[in-house]
Amino acid sequence: xxxxxxxxxxxxxxxxxxxxxxxxxxxELVGDVGYPKLTIEAIAARAGVGKQTIYRWWPSKAAVLxxxxxxxxxxxxxxxxxPDTGDIEADLKTVLRATADEFSDAAFEAPYRAxxxxxxxxxxxxxxxxxxxxxxxxxxxxxxxxxxxxAGQIDPGLDLGLAVEMLLGPFQQRWLxxxxxxxxEFTDRLVEMALRSFAPRx
Amino acid sequence: xxxxxxxxxxxxxxxxxxxxxxxxxxxELVGDVGYPKLTIEAIAARAGVGKQTIYRWWPSKAAVLxxxxxxxxxxxxxxxxxPDTGDIEADLKTVLRATADEFSDAAFEAPYRAxxxxxxxxxxxxxxxxxxxxxxxxxxxxxxxxxxxxAGQIDPGLDLGLAVEMLLGPFQQRWLxxxxxxxxEFTDRLVEMALRSFAPRx
Numbered sequence: 001x002x003x004x005x006x007x008x009x010x011x012x013x014x015x016x017x018x019x020x021x022x023x024x025x026x027x028e029l030v031g032d033v034g035y036p037k038l039t040i041e042a043i044a045a046r047a048g049v050g051k052q053t054i055y056r057w058w059p060s061k062a063a064v065l066x067x068x069x070x071x072x073x074x075x076x077x078x079x080x081x082x083p084d085t086g087d088i089e090a091d092l093k094t095v096l097r098a099t100a101d102e103f104s105d106a107a108f109e110a111p112y113r114a115x116x117x118x119x120x121x122x123x124x125x126x127x128x129x130x131x132x133x134x135x136x137x138x139x140x141x142x143x144x145x146x147x148x149x150x151a152g153q154i155d156p157g158l159d160l161g162l163a164v165e166m167l168l169g170p171f172q173q174r175w176l177x178x179x180x181x182x183x184x185e186f187t188d189r190l191v192e193m194a195l196r197s198f199a200p201r202x
Numbered sequence: 203x204x205x206x207x208x209x210x211x212x213x214x215x216x217x218x219x220x221x222x223x224x225x226x227x228x229x230e231l232v233g234d235v236g237y238p239k240l241t242i243e244a245i246a247a248r249a250g251v252g253k254q255t256i257y258r259w260w261p262s263k264a265a266v267l268x269x270x271x272x273x274x275x276x277x278x279x280x281x282x283x284x285p286d287t288g289d290i291e292a293d294l295k296t297v298l299r300a301t302a303d304e305f306s307d308a309a310f311e312a313p314y315r316a317x318x319x320x321x322x323x324x325x326x327x328x329x330x331x332x333x334x335x336x337x338x339x340x341x342x343x344x345x346x347x348x349x350x351x352x353a354g355q356i357d358p359g360l361d362l363g364l365a366v367e368m369l370l371g372p373f374q375q376r377w378l379x380x381x382x383x384x385x386x387e388f389t390d391r392l393v394e395m396a397l398r399s400f401a402p403r404x
Binding site for chain 1: 236238315316318319321322323325328329331332336337361364365367368370371372373374375376378379380381382388391392395396398399
């Protein structure tokens, strides 16, 4: 009954329902118990499937979780890229405000923190976390800044990768260390401060 | 034999030796086993003291570790503030290069990562971590930027707290997620990019 051998619409639908139930269960559970105590058995029980179903599709709990977060990211409003109204300051403020709201939602925040903590502690998991989630997330910002360069709003010589680290690093750091609130006031000031650096040299 | 009741130079010296051995043992151990598995018993054994000696001076393993890191920070080269040669770009580059070197030293990096990971997972520990270590660390940067304002090299309207988050957030984030190397090239570009934002408005 794996997706690859599914032959009929009914079997496909059941597989897809199980897959989604497993991914949802993994996110809920990791937010509740943390990554070290997360088990395939517990995910299977919460999803209402046998644990062999999970092992057939994923090699490890890390693989399940990374798929779960990848799905959330792909389902989000910015799958096709960041908004481009022609006003880069307004667009970045819109996106960072929405991101601040997402990180204030416990249903997203708790599992994402559990995964971030586990990655910080575990270099092998970190490599997957960065490649599967963080880098694709940064890449949509790089593309938006590149469009800003083409529109003459961003310095043509700017190192876009480093620029995105400068824009998002303070947000991620404040979130992870809880050193300050993720308000819209904070994200707006962050965008303004970063764009002062990114602007074309006069 | 606690420091408060020590009456003779010999007793004071023994207390101070024990105190330093305990702090050193706590840092070595947390780097080896991680914060969740760190115990007062193991710290006592490695330091060669009875565990009651530790309990007499500290209420918890978190308190021991925070004291250990506070001591490291106080002993470092920038205890009295960041260098001020009058050239803020050169001074920030010097300090961030030294910080990158420190974070490449496993004897510092492993225990600091263990504490950062534990703080990210535990809001109560995070509050102490931020208040005891992170905020004092940021404050020396705020003071250096303020001196730069007085010297006319930094915009007088700059939000210095947010500016320091922008300067250090990308470094901390790259370190914690291992998303890129902490080279001098990286820290130099970071300083240059940040100072473009912080410069007086033309």
